[in-house]
Amino acid sequence: DSRDDGAEERLDVVDSPDGLWKCYTIFNCNEACPKDIDITRWLSALKRKAATSQASTKA
Known part of the structure; x- marks a missing residue:
């Protein structure tokens, strides 16, 4: 959200094995989403x- 300074904190929350990386881009969620x-x-x-x-943090 560009309205606050919490972007990095939120990215840390979703950057986990059970977060973003659990998505294998099979696209089932796209088909199921009622909002397209x-x-x-x-x-x-x-x-x-x-x-x-x-x-960038490792460099």
């Missing part, structure tokens, strides 16, 4: 952000 949200697209974007964040 492209969930796997947003999860993929979060995975990229998490991986980039991990790489």
Whole structure:
């Protein structure tokens, strides 16, 4: 959320084996979503952000 400074904290919460990384992009969630949200697209974007964040903290 761009309205506050909690983005990194929220990313830390979802960046876990039972969070983002449990999604295998099978797209079942997209089919089940009643709002037609492209969930796997947003999860993929979060995975990229998490991986980039991990790489920058290790450097």
